Amino acid sequence: MVDKRQFNIVAVGQSGRLSYEAVLLAASLRATNPDFTGRLFIAVPQAGPLWPDDPAIQDPDILALLVQFGAEIIPFENKIFGASYPYGNKIECLTALPDEPFLFVDTDTVFTGPLASVGFDFAKPSASMKREGTWPVLELYGPGYTEIWRALYDRFGLDFESSLDTSQPAEYWKRYLYFNAGWFFHESPQRFGKRFAEYARVIRDDAPPELICQPLSPWLDQVALPLVIHSFGGGRPGDALAGLDGDVTCHWRTMPLFYARESDHAVEVVEQVLAPNPVKKVLKEYLPFKKMVYQGKGRDVRALFDRDDLPRREQMIRNKIKREGLWVR
Template structure:
């Protein structure tokens, strides 16, 4: 099965993200020859919400992105900017082509299989289920999960009950719709982005009383995303398991974590796509890629861990890497 064309969007800006964008684009071209949509690298433009110009000014990076068929998509930060950079993914959607299906990926992702064969149903949006119960954290005096989530669903006229996974126990975080915002997709980026922005600003500027004692940083995008997805008729079961965050994509997050816990296939793919000299010349401008990928530090990190028996908590993985002096970000 091959989908009708759809577009892909990632965020790019000065610093780490521009190099991750290059690797994302290289992995997409290498692993997904069937992808026939457009790849947009959305770049926030300088403005009052940024202390420093966030744009990509490195001409070698821009040329390499162009050579990989990526299109730079400038957008204006009107709501978030430097105060909440995760808001880039919300605001950039408004700059995407209207009424064309889209998939957003966090830039620290590699495409590892044929994206065109993922069975997206764009009329039923969804997002990454590679998620832990990071929010909310109910306090001793309440309200609990149900009270907190009910206040948000009620705020936007949504039905909480139809979003619940009733196979999970009451007051357990998995009962409630919750996603990682590492990828999400929908039928129209502008409609999706407009609602995402409306909900996010409402919660940030005027949180329901039930959210007293809950932190919105950095979880705001993940708090609001399930509400947006549910409002468009999507949910947790809209995409079959095993594709994204599986055989077709890998959200590695940071290079030391990639080498510590991802499969041999992902590591081999990273080495392969980073190998061409024209790309290597550009990627070496970013110290973690230079040391981890090209100078062998990644393999030293990899030797510290048994992928079949990783520590349960990510913090333990980070601490081990740091104790050996190999941590980079």
């Protein structure tokens, strides 16, 4: 099913790194999707008991660029996480949105192609498969993948067996529903956000005993997300969503990794939207953009790698960049 309903896009922004990334995100959306009819929200956490410092975007130049590129600042209040777990922003911001179909993207995302080519079915949520087997972390004599994940599904009254990819062997991490939370979508941010917050809080505060030795920071959002998606009848993304993490969006994560492994087209989009002087004047203050884009060091990183034959593990890419003195974060 292809869902052609109008939808909104939301990313989290706050002072510092995320504010610069938000400008790139907004600029790339307008450059590659000039006919996008939804709204782009930059959700900004507000000062309060859970934030010792005000996290709001204060820089007037950055705010002006966001407005120029059509973004709307939408404030939200942290009631559960805040500074102790900033990844919780992507959970708590959802209920501040109008209750219309939405696509959440991490702020370190660039749009590189037409969203109209993506076959969304907003009634059946999904999320990014651009992930590694980071969780759970198995102990020598502890419970295995099946026991840990089954305990979570049981905790929320969900059917575990129907979540499995049975083409993958038992006790191999890809058999179990696990996403990167770099993008996800649903038809109702109110219902999805409420359940996401509920599941994440229960896992944090009242987890099953099988999780007693499991690290939940920074993985809590990615532990709760597959349970939420499964509870709404969603699952792994099919071919209709291939443009996400493909020809339509790029989750770049860090500028050195972006230049090392992403497509020529993605690099062209980033360099083009960051080139105009009014943008450069503001974004050159962010060191990764300054060094990688404006000083051309990203092209030096790019020359180190063959995109058709990249090292299998990300850490190997990072190490090679660092040995050349080109790493910046």
